[in-house]
Amino acid sequence: MRLQIKVKPYLNKSWLWVRPEAELDMASADAFRQAITKALAAYGCRNLWLDFSAVSFIDSSGLGVLLGRYRELQPLGGSIIITRPNEQVYHLLTAAGLHRIMEIDRPATLKYGKEGF
Amino acid sequence: METVREDACIATERLQRDCRKGEQHSLDPVNKLQFRFLSRSENVSLARLLAAALAASREMTVAELDEIKVAVSEAVSNAIIHGYEGRDDCYVEMSLALTPEQLVITVHDDGVGIADIEQAIKPSYSAKRDRMGLGFAFMHSFMDAVDVVSTPGAGTTVTLYKDLP
Numbered sequence A: 001m002r003l004q005i006k007v008k009p010y011l012n013k014s015w016l017w018v019r020p021e022a023e024l025d026m027a028s029a030d031a032f033r034q035a036i037t038k039a040l041a042a043y044g045c046r047n048l049w050l051d052f053s054a055v056s057f058i059d060s061s062g063l064g065v066l067l068g069r070y071r072e073l074q075p076l077g078g079s080i081i082i083t084r085p086n087e088q089v090y091h092l093l094t095a096a097g098l099h100r101i102m103e104i105d106r107p108a109t110l111k112y113g114k115e116g117f
Numbered sequence B: 001m002e003t004v005r006e007d008a009c010i011a012t013e014r015l016q017r018d019c020r021k022g023e024q025h026s027l028d029p030v031n032k033l034q035f036r037f038l039s040r041s042e043n044v045s046l047a048r049l050l051a052a053a054l055a056a057s058r059e060m061t062v063a064e065l066d067e068i069k070v071a072v073s074e075a076v077s078n079a080i081i082h083g084y085e086g087r088d089d090c091y092v093e094m095s096l097a098l099t100p101e102q103l104v105i106t107v108h109d110d111g112v113g114i115a116d117i118e119q120a121i122k123p124s125y126s127a128k129r130d131r132m133g134l135g136f137a138f139m140h141s142f143m144d145a146v147d148v149v150s151t152p153g154a155g156t157t158v159t160l161y162k163d164l165p
Ligand SMILES: Nc1ncnc2c1ncn2[C@@H]1O[C@H](COP(=O)(O)OP(=O)(O)OP(=O)(O)O)[C@@H](O)[C@H]1O
Pocket: A060, A061, A064, B074, B078, B079, B080, B082, B083, B084, B109, B111, B112, B113, B114, B120, B121, B125, B126, B127, B128, B131, B132, B133, B134, B135, B136, B137, B156
């Protein structure tokens, strides 16, 4: 199993909490997207809270899934927040510019130094 | 005398030909690995881990190793997703070479090829919806040089260069 995922609705189902445990690359991207889409529909949530504490790696395939969810939720007035990303993940989220459209936690220790390209 | 000179010429020519194949920076590898693997998505993580493991034999920060992993992940994902259009029964060829000055990584597919490389490497260009078009942008920003050689209908070779301290 390349992706383990926990989901839970919060605050009267306005928020969906999602905790993927995976490397978010092309091997897990489809399952990640499907799990989120299914849960959002099942609970009727508009806002997505992604707990990234167990995401060890991300590349453009994983970032594409995030942008896709943003494009679906944003017209509905929804939003996305990402908590507890590790440094590699935070570095890529900001390099992709996703910090401009999503609220993203800054890792406590930031050795990489720069944000964005 | 003549034959010696002729031999030298042939050797030089062969060297130049090898250089044109994109090996110009990778003469005298200290260590080199060459392998091929099926175009299955789970092999993307194996490929990036191997590259990072070889890179780690030299002085390298964790951040640099992570960036190498991303660059390799992008090149291999592209080979499978675009080159082989998602088929999982084709082979991706890869080489990892360490020279005294550089880490040189090649990723090759015998897939559809790229008709317009200039357009393909533009940040945010993607042939597919739901993709951000960041693969080449990451390769360029995380490595010191990137070469793309492609023949439509025949395949693509991406070479990634990382200078070593
Ligand atoms: N090996 C390849 N064979 C054929 N076409 C390729 C190959 N690599 C890249 N391309 C083409 O170049 C384009 C840009 O690649 P790039 O990796 O930058 O973005 P992407 O793969 O479309 O999106 P992302 O990497 O963000 O998921 C692709 O959409 C594809 O058309």
